[in-house]
Amino acid sequence: MFVVVAGAGKVGFHLARALVPDHEVLVIEIDPSRADYVGEELGEEVVMQGDACDAATMERAGMERADMVVAATGDDEDNLTFCQIAKAKFNVPRAVARINNPQNEGLFKQLGIDATVSATSLIMAHIEQELPWRGLIPLLMLRSHGLEIVEVRIPSDAAVVGRNLRSLLLPHGSLIVLVIDQGGTPHLPSAETVVQAEDILIALTNIDSEEALRAALTSPP
Amino acid sequence: MFVIIMGCGRLGAQLAVMLEDQGHEVTILDLDKYAFDHLPPGFKGRKFLGDGTDQDTLRRAGAERADAFISATRGDNRNALAAQVAKHVFHIKRVGSVIFDPIREEVYRELGLSTINPTRIEASLLMEAVMKAPVD
Numbered sequence: 001m002f003v004v005v006a007g008a009g010k011v012g013f014h015l016a017r018a019l020v021p022d023h024e025v026l027v028i029e030i031d032p033s034r035a036d037y038v039g040e041e042l043g044e045e046v047v048m049q050g051d052a053c054d055a056a057t058m059e060r061a062g063m064e065r066a067d068m069v070v071a072a073t074g075d076d077e078d079n080l081t082f083c084q085i086a087k088a089k090f091n092v093p094r095a096v097a098r099i100n101n102p103q104n105e106g107l108f109k110q111l112g113i114d115a116t117v118s119a120t121s122l123i124m125a126h127i128e129q130e131l132p133w134r135g136l137i138p139l140l141m142l143r144s145h146g147l148e149i150v151e152v153r154i155p156s157d158a159a160v161v162g163r164n165l166r167s168l169l170l171p172h173g174s175l176i177v178l179v180i181d182q183g184g185t186p187h188l189p190s191a192e193t194v195v196q197a198e199d200i201l202i203a204l205t206n207i208d209s210e211e212a213l214r215a216a217l218t219s220p221p
Numbered sequence: 222m223f224v225i226i227m228g229c230g231r232l233g234a235q236l237a238v239m240l241e242d243q244g245h246e247v248t249i250l251d252l253d254k255y256a257f258d259h260l261p262p263g264f265k266g267r268k269f270l271g272d273g274t275d276q277d278t279l280r281r282a283g284a285e286r287a288d289a290f291i292s293a294t295r296g297d298n299r300n301a302l303a304a305q306v307a308k309h310v311f312h313i314k315r316v317g318s319v320i321f322d323p324i325r326e327e328v329y330r331e332l333g334l335s336t337i338n339p340t341r342i343e344a345s346l347l348m349e350a351v352m353k354a355p356v357d
Contacts, residue, residue, distance in 0.1 A: 052295075053298060053325065054322070054324075055322075055324040055325070055328075056324075075301075076297070076299065076302060077274055077298035077299045078294065078298050080298070080302050080305070081297070081298040081301055081302070081303070081325065084301075084327050084328065084329075084332065085324075085325065088328050088331060088332060089324075089328055100274060101274075103275065103276040103277065104306075105300075106310075107305065107306060107309055107310055110309055111305060111309070155275070208339075219236035
């Protein structure tokens with residue numbers, strides 16, 4: 001695969017280094033001394049000095065034959081512009097953007113960016129997993145149709161404890177895909193699977209149904 | 222109308238004054254408080270210190286009730302991001318954006334943003350001025 005990465009900061013550099021053995025990679029870096037450093041470390045052919053959002057630079061990079069672009073700079077506005085130009089002008093089939101301000105995640109999806117990665121959101125999800133709270137932990141936003149994979153821990157006083165999945169009224173567009181028991185063993189759920197306190201349920205849900213799903217699984221009777 | 226302007230450089234400040242003179246309510250945002258020095262002393266609109274690409278900041282600046290939003294910083298990418306937040310998150314009806322790079326401007330116009338490209342406009346005005354200049 002030919003992957004063009006915008007930004008050779010820590011994220012872009014380590015990503016490029018990981019991709020180099022198996023893929024053709026080109027990193028576009030605006031800072032000349034940083035670009036030199038990347039050239040020495042990964043090879044001259046892996047780096048290009050220039051503004052990744054500039055169409056002439058993109059053309060020189062061979063953007064029209066890129067299979068994927070990854071926007072890895074520390075600025076969301078640059079990441080968005082790079083992905084939007086790559087898709088709109090060079091017809092790159094897949095664009096992945098690093099998100100720095102988690103509030104931009106939904107917008108980037110709405111604007112057609114295929115996948116987003118937000119370190120803040122990922123760390124938040126891990127922190128939330130450690131906290132006793134009645135909420136859904138978002139694990140993964142899926143590319144299309146506004147679907148998301150979430151995790152929920154069943155509180156011991158939840159109305160669903162002791163009931164089987166068949167009898168649960170879940171919101172439209174939500175599906176329990178995995179049940180992890182207290183011992184940490186995962187089970188593929190069936191209609192007869194009985195929900196136990198402290199079970200972890202992994203569900204696929206419509207983003208709009210998130211709140212209804214949370215209420216259905218965690219509310220007390 | 223209630224108009225939010227992002228970027229209080231010469232362009233943003235000039236625009237703010239013009240809108241205010243026409244009787245509109247204006248809030249002007251900038252990251253740098255010294256940028257507000259571009260405004261004349263009598264300016265009555267609201268000066269708001271903050272990042273206009275940030276959704277919380279825009280909400281606090283009143284984006285939910287804004288009739289129009291204009292991004293006029295010197296950064297094309299910031300202008301484009303802010304304009305898209307205004308349009309798609311806050312559903313502001315009138316959104317305008319300055320994009321200096323002619324190619325980027327073309328891409329964003331095709332993606333449905335209302336854009337102004339000062340580079341192209343200035344170039345044609347300069348050309349016109351030179352061509353029409355009297356020659357002895």
